[in-house]
Amino acid sequence: MLSSARTVSSRLLRPATWFPLRLGSEGRAASSLQQEIIKKQELEIDELRPLYMDFQATTPMDPRVLDAMLPYQVNYYGNPHSRTHAYGWESESAMEVARKQVADLIGADPREIIFTSGATESNNMAIKGVARFYQAKKRHVITTQTEHKCVLDSCRVLESEGFSISYLPVMQNGLLDLELLEATIRPDTCLVSVMTVNNEIGVQQPIKEIGQICRSRGVFLHTDAAQAVGKIPMDVTDWKIDLLSISGHKIYGPKGVGALYVRRRPRVRMEPLQNGGGQERGLRSGTVPTPLAVGLGAACSIAQQEMEYDHHRVSMLANRLVQKIQAATPDVTMNGDPVHRYPGCVNLSFAYVEGESLLMALKDIALSSGSACTSASLEPSYVLRAIGADEELAHSSIRFGIGRFTTEEEVDYTAEKCIQQVSRLREMSPLWEMVQEGIDLKSIKWTQH
Amino acid sequence: MAASTRAQVISLYRTMLRESSSFPSYNYRTYAVRRVRDAFRANSKVEDPKAVARLIEEGQRTAALIQRQV
Numbered sequence: 001m002l003s004s005a006r007t008v009s010s011r012l013l014r015p016a017t018w019f020p021l022r023l024g025s026e027g028r029a030a031s032s033l034q035q036e037i038i039k040k041q042e043l044e045i046d047e048l049r050p051l052y053m054d055f056q057a058t059t060p061m062d063p064r065v066l067d068a069m070l071p072y073q074v075n076y077y078g079n080p081h082s083r084t085h086a087y088g089w090e091s092e093s094a095m096e097v098a099r100k101q102v103a104d105l106i107g108a109d110p111r112e113i114i115f116t117s118g119a120t121e122s123n124n125m126a127i128k129g130v131a132r133f134y135q136a137k138k139r140h141v142i143t144t145q146t147e148h149k150c151v152l153d154s155c156r157v158l159e160s161e162g163f164s165i166s167y168l169p170v171m172q173n174g175l176l177d178l179e180l181l182e183a184t185i186r187p188d189t190c191l192v193s194v195m196t197v198n199n200e201i202g203v204q205q206p207i208k209e210i211g212q213i214c215r216s217r218g219v220f221l222h223t224d225a226a227q228a229v230g231k232i233p234m235d236v237t238d239w240k241i242d243l244l245s246i247s248g249h250k251i252y253g254p255k256g257v258g259a260l261y262v263r264r265r266p267r268v269r270m271e272p273l274q275n276g277g278g279q280e281r282g283l284r285s286g287t288v289p290t291p292l293a294v295g296l297g298a299a300c301s302i303a304q305q306e307m308e309y310d311h312h313r314v315s316m317l318a319n320r321l322v323q324k325i326q327a328a329t330p331d332v333t334m335n336g337d338p339v340h341r342y343p344g345c346v347n348l349s350f351a352y353v354e355g356e357s358l359l360m361a362l363k364d365i366a367l368s369s370g371s372a373c374t375s376a377s378l379e380p381s382y383v384l385r386a387i388g389a390d391e392e393l394a395h396s397s398i399r400f401g402i403g404r405f406t407t408e409e410e411v412d413y414t415a416e417k418c419i420q421q422v423s424r425l426r427e428m429s430p431l432w433e434m435v436q437e438g439i440d441l442k443s444i445k446w447t448q449h
Numbered sequence: 450m451a452a453s454t455r456a457q458v459i460s461l462y463r464t465m466l467r468e469s470s471s472f473p474s475y476n477y478r479t480y481a482v483r484r485v486r487d488a489f490r491a492n493s494k495v496e497d498p499k500a501v502a503r504l505i506e507e508g509q510r511t512a513a514l515i516q517r518q519v
Contacts, residue, residue, distance in 0.1 A: 405476035
């Protein structure tokens with residue numbers, strides 16, 4: 001009896017060298033041989049994975065963000081809305097610090113920030129919430145054809161509720177025509193929703209000018225800034241933005257968290273989508289996930305601190321990629337305005353090459369032909385069709401996403417591989433042969449089947 | 450810069466580079482090494498002792514963070 005108890009206790013007391021944990025101090029206890037084996041395995045896994053060039057779809061989490069989040073995943077687990085004990089207070093104060101970090105990034109007051117589950121929820125809340133609150137007097141909403149699916153779909157829902165929606169076309173360069181916007185605003189318009197940076201072609205809309213127009217006409221302006229916040233300087237006061245959507249996982253933060261900025265002065269009122277305990281000023285009931293909110297806050301504060309450094313580097317890498325490809329391959333066009341854009345999103349059309357086959361040929365690089373939400377279908381992107389790209393050109397475009405963790409080697413590899421595969425695919429293409437012989441493809445009458 | 454401070458900065462720089470280069474993931478490793486190098490280079494002309502002390506403290510905090518995350 002006694003001896004068996006001793007065996008049990010001695011086993012428990014043995015140092016945990018056999019346990020292959022790599023996190024924190026336990027990792028340091030693992031033997032060096034074991035550590036090397038783990039490292040080797042990880043490197044091998046890394047080598048087998050394609051290199052990542054799709055930073056518009058999502059971004060890896062910054063280690064600094066994870067470092068800020070970890071304590072709230074384990075030790076500080078209190079409900080931030082608990083007012084009766086210390087567990088609640090410490091979570092609440094962490095949440096309020098995060099709220100201030102988010103607010104500081106966009107020049108807002110912390111009380112104007114509402115935590116949500118992501119930019120899709122923020123967009124839904126803003127569009128449906130504002131339109132429904134003012135529906136007695138105002139029943140018109142303006143948006144553009146190049147918006148993200150969640151904005152367009154929210155507008156469709158409003159349409160079925162009897163609102164009238166104007167889906168404005170954009171110009172050839174992807175930008176919104178301000179005169180057209182001004183002409184479309186009616187006395188019963190309650191909301192204009194225009195995204196800051198487009199997720200597929202990277203063009204940056206003139207939000208400051210749009211804000212000026214909206215404010216002077218007494219219309220609220222909502223902007224989906226998921227791709228813009230933390231990458232370009234934004235200021236809600238200066239730009240006269242009334243509602244702004246933020247996503248955590250686009251700025252090296254955790255997935256499953258976002259925020260909505262709602263202006264207090266002049267006050268924007270809205271109907272909540274989610275009812276319940278009255279958290280977040282009653283606009284978004286439900287317990288705020290403290291670790292995720294802390295992660296979003298950390299990501300925002302890092303983004304603010306690193307904005308200049310990152311922007312400089314991303315521009316350099318994007319130029320390097322475009323110049324390399326365009327120098328070696330003819331008939332490559334860049335979609336979207338060349339000046340008013342975020343440089344990290346490069347959308348190129350390779351004429352006479354099918355985009356999907358190029359993606360297949362570049363299978364060791366993680367790329368996309370457009371938004372991740374619609375990447376399952378072979379339909380050409382609606383954004384490219386909206387900017388008036390030919391059907392063929394829309395089919396042959398690929399989006400390159402460059403971010404904080406992209407290296408020069410990755411860009412060079414991508415460019416080389418692209419050049420090589422495009423010329424290989426063109427060699428096989430009868431269209432390319434005809435173009436080389438000087439036949440205008442537009443003049444050909446294809447036989448009907 | 451006083452000699453002792455100089456030694457302290459160099460030692461911190463070495464520690465941070467060493468720790469950064471042990472990130473298992475390629476992208477994090479290259480980013481950390483590059484960011485540390487660029488940050489030290491960007492601040493290499495700082496002379497004000499107060500600013501230097503502040504930067505050293507910030508560096509020590511970041512070094513601890515890297516050690517936790519590697």
